[in-house]
Structure formats: C-alpha cells, structure tokens
Amino acid sequence: MDAEDLYQRRIADRFDAFDQDGNGYISREDFTTAASRLLEAFETPFRSEKGQALAVGAEAFWQGLAGIADVDGDQRVTRAEFVHGAVKRLRDNPERFAEIARPFVCAVLTVADRDGDGRAEVAELERALRVLGVEPHTAALTAESLDVDRGGSVDKEEAVMAFARYFVTKET
Ligand code: CA
Ligand code: CA
DSSP, rough: OOHHHHHHHHHHHHHHHHHHOOOEEEEEHHOOOOOOOHHHHOHHHHHHHHHHHHHHHHHHOOOOOHHHHTTTSSEEEEEEIIIIIIHHHHHTTTTHHHHHHHHHHHHHHHOOOOOOOSSEEEEHHHHHHHHHTTTTTHHHHHHHHOTTTTSSEOOOHHHHEEEEEEEHOOOO
C-alpha cells in the first residue's frame, strides 16, 4: 500500500467519526446527535450559554462541511463525497478546515471546561472525546498530547489546530 492509499484510508476512517449515528452518511443529524450526547453527558442544559454555543457551532460545522463536500446538494455527505470532495478540497489545508470546525471545537472545549478558567481539563476533554465515539485509548492519548505544558489543561486554539491536522494533513 503506497502513501496515497494510506492517506485515502485514513480519511475514510475519519468519515466514521463524523457519522455519529452510523447510518452510512453524514448529515445535520450527526452534528445535532453529537451535540446532544455531549450536553447530556456533561449535564449541560441545551438552553444554557454553553448549550447554545455548542448548537450554533454544530450547525456551522455541518454547513461548512456540506458546502465543501455535498456535491449533489441532497443534504447528505456520502462516503464517496467525503473522500473525493472534502479530501481534495481540504488536502494539506488544515487552516481551512480549522475555520469551519473552530466554533464547534471551541464549544466542546468550553463544555469540558468545568472550572471556567478558559481551558478544558484533560480528564474532562478525554471524557468528551469518548462521548463523541473516540476509542478510550485514543481519547486518553489525544487529551494528554494536547496538554503541551503538562499543566493538566488544554488550550482551545491548540485543540482546534490539532483537530484540523488530524483530519486533513497528509503526514501524521
Ligand atoms: Ca449519519
Ligand atoms: Ca450529498
């Protein structure tokens, strides 16, 4: 398997992360599902400031992804649309991906920021990732690696860029 195949496979795996309800395509429901799972797990009311920020971020993320990848405009991003549309247009451009993901990722970090100091606690972020379907081992590694200064918490902008790189950068 060459580098190109590996890259395509990696992106195909990312598709599964987006398809939160596992019905084989990405749609607005996957983003609202992710948001409600998270709010429920963190006992955060939908109508709270954090809840609203997450809902707005989820919608913006969906709109951004659909704008890039929903080629036929049926409000569903199929695996093929994701791999060909999103991959081609975002390739090696994590900044562009970060732009559309930023409000959602920041809102997730805010939900995981229990003490309200503007940074998400590592253990809470790990829990949030698990709620979003990330495997426990990967969730732990990811949360820890984002705690750059080992201070026990994670900066939002660092998380946004790490998330974007994870999804679109060719090299690991
Ligand atoms: Ca889905
Ligand atoms: Ca479509």
